[in-house]
Amino acid sequence: xxxxxxxxxxxxxxxxxxxxxxxxxxxxxxxxxxxxxxxxxxxxxxxxxxxxxxxxxxxxxxxxxxxxxxxxxxxxxxxxxxxxxxxxxxxxxxxxxxxxxxxxxxxxxxxxxxxxxxxxxxxxxxxxxxxxxxxxxxxxxxxxxxxxxxxxxxxxxxxxxxxxxxxxxxxxxxxxxxxxxxxxxxxxxxxxxxxxxxxxxxxxxxxxxxxxxxxxxxxxxxxxxxxxxxxxxxxxxxxxxxxxxxxxxxxxxxxxxxxxxxxxxxxxxxxxxxxxxxxxxxxxxxxxxxxxxxxxxxxxxxxxxxxxxxxxxxxxxxxxxxxxxxxxxxxxxxxxxxxxxxxxxxxxxxxxxxxxxxxxxxxxxxxxxxxxxxxxxxxxxxxxxxxxxxxxxxxxxxxxxxxxxxxxxxxxxxxxxxxxxxxxxxxxxxxxxxxxxxxxxxx
Amino acid sequence: xxxxxxxxxxxxxxxxxxxxxxxxxxxxxxxxxxxxxxxxxxxxxxxxxxxxxxxxxxxxxxxxxxxxxxxxxxxxxxxxxxxxxxxxxxxxxxxxxxxxxxxxxxxxxxxxxxxxxxxxxxxxxxxxxxxxxxxxxxxxxxxxxxxxxxxxxxxxxxxxxxxxxxxxxxxxxxxxxxxxxxxxxxxxxxxxxxxxxxxxxxxxxxxxxxxxxxxxxxxxxxxxxxxxxxxxxxxxxxxxxxxxxxxxxxxxxxxxxxxxxxxxxxxxxxxxxxxxxxxxxxxxxxxxxxxxxxxxxxxxxxxxxxxxxxxxxxxxxxxxxxxxxxxxxxxxxxxxxxxxxxxxxxxxxxxxxxxxxxxxxxxxxxxxxxxxxxxxxxxxxxxxxxxxxxxxxxxxxxxxxxxxxxxxxxxxxxxxxxxxxxxxxxxxxxxxxxxxxxxxxxx
Numbered sequence: 046x047x048x049x050x051x052x053x054x055x056x057x058x059x060x061x062x063x064x065x066x067x068x069x070x071x072x073x074x075x076x077x078x079x080x081x082x083x084x085x086x087x088x089x090x091x092x093x094x095x096x097x098x099x100x101x102x103x104x105x106x107x108x109x110x111x112x113x114x115x116x117x118x119x120x121x122x123x124x125x126x127x128x129x130x131x132x133x134x135x136x137x138x139x140x141x142x143x144x145x146x147x148x149x150x151x152x153x154x155x156x157x158x159x160x161x162x163x164x165x166x167x168x169x170x171x172x173x174x175x176x177x178x179x180x181x182x183x184x185x186x187x188x189x190x191x192x193x194x195x196x197x198x199x200x201x202x203x204x205x206x207x208x209x210x211x212x213x214x215x216x217x218x219x220x221x222x223x224x225x226x227x228x229x230x231x232x233x234x235x236x237x238x239x240x241x242x243x244x245x246x247x248x249x250x251x252x253x254x255x256x257x258x259x260x261x262x263x264x265x266x267x268x269x270x271x272x273x274x275x276x277x278x279x280x281x282x283x284x285x286x287x288x289x290x291x292x293x294x295x296x297x298x299x300x301x302x303x304x305x306x307x308x309x310x311x312x313x314x315x316x317x318x319x320x321x322x323x324x325x326x327x328x329x330x331x332x333x334x335x336x337x338x339x340x341x342x343x344x345x346x347x348x349x350x351x352x353x354x355x356x357x358x359x360x361x362x363x364x365x366x367x368x369x370x371x372x373x374x375x376x377x378x379x380x381x382x383x384x385x386x387x388x389x390x391x392x393x394x395x396x397x398x399x400x401x402x403x404x405x406x407x408x409x410x411x412x413x414x415x416x417x418x419x420x421x422x423x424x425x426x427x428x429x430x431x432x433x434x435x436x437x438x439x440x441x442x443x444x445x446x447x448x449x450x451x452x453x454x455x456x457x458x459x460x461x462x463x464x465x466x467x468x469x470x471x472x473x474x475x476x477x478x479x480x481x482x483x484x485x486x487x488x
Numbered sequence: 489x490x491x492x493x494x495x496x497x498x499x500x501x502x503x504x505x506x507x508x509x510x511x512x513x514x515x516x517x518x519x520x521x522x523x524x525x526x527x528x529x530x531x532x533x534x535x536x537x538x539x540x541x542x543x544x545x546x547x548x549x550x551x552x553x554x555x556x557x558x559x560x561x562x563x564x565x566x567x568x569x570x571x572x573x574x575x576x577x578x579x580x581x582x583x584x585x586x587x588x589x590x591x592x593x594x595x596x597x598x599x600x601x602x603x604x605x606x607x608x609x610x611x612x613x614x615x616x617x618x619x620x621x622x623x624x625x626x627x628x629x630x631x632x633x634x635x636x637x638x639x640x641x642x643x644x645x646x647x648x649x650x651x652x653x654x655x656x657x658x659x660x661x662x663x664x665x666x667x668x669x670x671x672x673x674x675x676x677x678x679x680x681x682x683x684x685x686x687x688x689x690x691x692x693x694x695x696x697x698x699x700x701x702x703x704x705x706x707x708x709x710x711x712x713x714x715x716x717x718x719x720x721x722x723x724x725x726x727x728x729x730x731x732x733x734x735x736x737x738x739x740x741x742x743x744x745x746x747x748x749x750x751x752x753x754x755x756x757x758x759x760x761x762x763x764x765x766x767x768x769x770x771x772x773x774x775x776x777x778x779x780x781x782x783x784x785x786x787x788x789x790x791x792x793x794x795x796x797x798x799x800x801x802x803x804x805x806x807x808x809x810x811x812x813x814x815x816x817x818x819x820x821x822x823x824x825x826x827x828x829x830x831x832x833x834x835x836x837x838x839x840x841x842x843x844x845x846x847x848x849x850x851x852x853x854x855x856x857x858x859x860x861x862x863x864x865x866x867x868x869x870x871x872x873x874x875x876x877x878x879x880x881x882x883x884x885x886x887x888x889x890x891x892x893x894x895x896x897x898x899x900x901x902x903x904x905x906x907x908x909x910x911x912x913x914x915x916x917x918x919x920x921x922x923x924x925x926x927x928x929x930x931x
Contacts, residue, residue, distance in 0.1 A: 047838075050841070051580060052577040052578065052580065053573065053801075054573045054576075054577040054835065056835070130496065131497055134497040137494060137495065137496075139494050146844050146845070147844060150840075183847070185848065185850035185851060392497065392499070393496070393499055397593075398493070401586070401589050401593055404627070407628035409926075410855060410856075411627070483852075
């Protein structure tokens with residue numbers, strides 16, 4: 046793959062990984078589901094996108110999973126890929142979309158029967174944004190896109206910056222109002238408990254931290270880590286035992302909230318409850334000897350690459366006020382954010398670029414995109430949850446967390462996700478039908 | 489303007505020039521015609537796009553003319569802009585389109601009444617390609633595009649490589665079959681006349697060349713220069729006296745062909761006729777003391793930048809066979825072309841990229857683009873001359889040369905161009921009406 050699609054000085058190439066499954070593919074009347082890989086190892090996404098496998102036979106579909114550059118094994122400069130801003134310079138969504146376009150051309154060239162078949166983009170989360178954007182920018186490459194849990198409006202001021210954490214909070218409140226209330230109280234409790242070195246040790250022990258807290262900076266890190274844990278739980282609050290970001294029980298928030306039944310407990314009791322709750326997320330297997338603050342989810346996600354992308358194009362304003370949400374108040378400060386980015390990566394974010402490039406809320410001239418969102422998913426706050434036109438449709442999944450619809454069929458799936466998947470398949474079948482109808486018309 | 493929209497390492501900016509005319513603009517119910525500048529000085533394009541001025545009042549339109557980066561005064565690195573492939577690296581159509589998008593955002597921000605008005609892209613030739621591509625890639629920025637004489641299919645094998653020179657030939661044949669026949673004969677005549685140094689001097693004198701021919705390389709240059717002259721004449725074969733590439737009489741090919749009435753003349757007579765014909769193009773004013781082979785058209789066009797673009801993205805295969813056209817046979821040889829590009833600019837062309845990026849012939853999912861072409865214009869061979877859908881429409885101008893429709897109204901305009909312009913305005917009015925209707929619906 047070309048390292049730089051948008052400049053000619055650098056003519057280097059790199060190996061981009063993609064996976065193909067063709068056991069259900071039909072050369073006559075078939076289709077190709079093309080997963081627009083996001084910020085992680087493509088094998089991991091492949092294993093967590095059971096939906097594509099489940100519908101392959103019905104759609105006579107070949108499955109293609111394309112790895113996003115700078116993730117997994119698709120590293121433009123090998124081990125040096127994250128070395129500095131010069132090597133990182135080709136990590137953008139535009140380059141990734143161009144990769145997908147070139148890959149589709151390559152597949153059409155090397156697999157003759159694929160040449161006259163419809164490609165459909167499928168993706169979740171950032172991959173869902175890429176699927177939608179790919180249909181917008183390269184409609185000649187895919188007849189449509191399923192953009193699952195794609196927060197394409199989580200930019201600038203298109204949605205309030207607080208909406209994300211409000212949904213996280215609502216998820217915990219839904220289990221029990223005392224749950225979110227307890228968590229809201231916990232930040233001050235932690236603050237009070239960690240005022241001296243005795244307290245720091247006490248908290249470190251109570252939470253079984255692998256590395257003891259040394260100072261107030263560590264305490265801030267602890268709070269951030271705990272907050273991120275609640276966020277992740279909201280994302281993966283699936284109705285059955287699963288292992289996406291971590292191995293977890295069914296409805297994990299419900300399990301976590303069993304430890305927060307009474308908000309009127311002492312600080313040390315609350316601390317103990319936090320440990321029990323964290324243990325649900327970090328130690329469902331029961332194997333962990335201590336809790337490691339440097340990890341919050343699977344290592345299959347590429348945290349380096351994502352940190353760079355968030356510091357350049359994918360600038361998503363988040364904020365909390367401690368009233369509408371259960372977190373400590375934190376305003377969105379672009380200047381601070383920008384300075385941090387410059388320190389870390391030597392680049393400055395361009396927070397308005399994504400809207401310039403991809404149209405923001407003004408996307409009604411496009412067609413054939415399904416935006417699916419789960420009501421439990423904090424990312425639904427920045428997603429498209431109302432139909433824009435007849436062919437830009439929103440599908441909302443009442444009991445769904447983060448792209449539940451992309452996961453494999455499960456006996457515990459709520460009706461809402463079964464319905465969503467069947468609507469998705471219906472749209473895809475229409476796109477495929479329209480494609481073959483227009484082929485016939487041409488000949 | 490950002491030098492690099494697609495990478496974050498380079499955060500430099502440069503001054504991009506644009507022109508605004510608002511004497512006919514209405515803040516209520518108005519529109520904005522946005523000229524997507526092409527490979528030259530924007531003032532020159534502004535002065536040669538009378539159509540926009542002529543329709544401004546009717547459309548209550550503000551006129552904006554945006555200069556293309558690396559042309560005119562919009563040089564990203566000032567005098568160093570053409571220094572090497574590192575400085576040239578940001579000269580691509582994608583960067584130019586992103587410039588236009590950023591400029592429109594800037595205008596909406598700084599001219600409040602423009603915020604809720606429809607922008608329409610207008611361009612001719614490469615600028616017409618940009619107008620069409622801009623509507624395809626940034627439909628949230630413009631409600632439609634007028635792409636005049638835009639050869640968006642003059643790439644890869646979408647049209648036969650010979651079609652361009654065949655149309656040039658047809659233009660001369662239309663004046664009189666003897667005209668194209670004489671020109672076809674002239675190449676061998678020149679070859680025979682320049683076999684020795686006496687001949688070289690004789691030809692140099694007969695053609696009043698500013699610099700005498702010294703060798704066979706110069707002779708090749710002479711033939712290329714003459715061929716390019718016939719090509720340029722085909723492009724600017726306008727029905728009235730004009731000054732686009734050069735000051736010229738009305739229907740200049742007719743004037744040129746008066747010197748080629750008899751194809752059965754001696755080589756020296758034919759040479760004399762060529763001189764008379766060249767004189768129409770290079771010395772209509774009668775001021776030229778000699779003919780300068782280093783020039784073929786106005787210096788307002790940026791030949792450096794265009795040469796680079798033709799060597800990178802805008803790779804247009806041309807060929808001749810001497811049978812269907814009046815030129816010496818010359819096959820399209822990508823390898824030769826690529827080697828020449830590498831020698832000249834240190835870059836290699838990517839001949840399939842434009843199709844990957846802009847969809848080639850598979851563009852039916854887009855909307856609101858007018859493709860206008862003149863039947864006399866050699867570029868119409870690579871243009872869209874049939875309707876693709878109800879909103880991707882072709883307008884053909886029987887007596888039109890290169891984007892005649894974009895030129896100012898003229899008493900000698902043939903009916904075909906008057907009709908074309910009125911259809912163009914009708915489409916634009918519909919786009920504007922639809923825009924305001926959708927605004928009303930939103931509120």
